[in-house]
Amino acid sequence: xxxxxxxxxxxxxxxxxxxxxxxxxxxxxxxxxxxxxxxxxxxxxxxxxxxxxxxxxxxxxxxxxxxxxxxxxxxxxxxxxxxxxxxxxxxxxxxxxxxxxxxxxxxxxx
Amino acid sequence: xxxxxxxxxxxxxxxxxxxxxxxxxxxxxxxxxxxxxxxxxxxxxxxxxxxxxxxxxxxxxxxxxxxxxxxxxxxxxxxxxxxxxxxxxxxxxxxxxxxxxxxxxxxxxxxxx
Numbered sequence: 381x382x383x384x385x386x387x388x389x390x391x392x393x394x395x396x397x398x399x400x401x402x403x404x405x406x407x408x409x410x411x412x413x414x415x416x417x418x419x420x421x422x423x424x425x426x427x428x429x430x431x432x433x434x435x436x437x438x439x440x441x442x443x444x445x446x447x448x449x450x451x452x453x454x455x456x457x458x459x460x461x462x463x464x465x466x467x468x469x470x471x472x473x474x475x476x477x478x479x480x481x482x483x484x485x486x487x488x489x490x
Numbered sequence: 491x492x493x494x495x496x497x498x499x500x501x502x503x504x505x506x507x508x509x510x511x512x513x514x515x516x517x518x519x520x521x522x523x524x525x526x527x528x529x530x531x532x533x534x535x536x537x538x539x540x541x542x543x544x545x546x547x548x549x550x551x552x553x554x555x556x557x558x559x560x561x562x563x564x565x566x567x568x569x570x571x572x573x574x575x576x577x578x579x580x581x582x583x584x585x586x587x588x589x590x591x592x593x594x595x596x597x598x599x600x601x602x603x
Contacts (some may be wrong), residue, residue, distance in 0.1 A: 386505050422580055423580070424592040468533070476584060478535070479549070483532055
């Protein structure tokens with residue numbers, strides 16, 4: 381089955397700095413989704429990317445889908461304490477099942 | 491906020507007990523899912539359903555079973571709980587058409603002693 385790899389596993393960021401988390405799939409994806417899980421909470425949908433090379437922005441978050449539809453990235457600028465949590469990418473290949481990456485857990489130093 | 495509910499939120503039980511984790515959604519979604527997640531780890535799909543009377547096993551082998559008799563209800567049952575079943579269980583649902591984003595319930599944190 382498809383596997384989705386996500387790096388880094390942990391990201392310790394100084395408040396105000398930027399960082400990027402990366403997601404790679406062993407197979408071509410029909411779409412990729414990103415979720416955020418706050419400590420003690422449940423995953424919450426952030427965005428879905430469908431088109432090759434697609435870029436979407438949500439305020440300080442920029443999501444990108446690779447040209448080959450096998451990789452994706454999430455870039456956060458000017459990190460704030462509200463960005464703390466685990467960010468998961470999840471890929472789908474022509475069905476409604478999602479394969480989740482291991483997540484990037486973000487901590488912020490004030 | 492998504493309308494998907496899970497009960498109980500926390501459960502501590504002894505080995506060998508039979509348990510049922512409840513999941514209900516009021517969004518009319520056809521597709522529902524059960525994930526297992528250990529603290530700080532990735533989500534593993536253990537069961538899914540594409541509609542009433544449809545259930546499939548997920549990517550992670552699980553000793554649990556599920557049923558889908560009604561669209562809104564997708565309970566998960568463990569016939570004989572063991573300490574290895576200690577984990578968080580997350581239920582989710584998604585639409586049939588358009589964006590297939592998944593809406594997650596708050597989860598059930600299960601501890602088997």
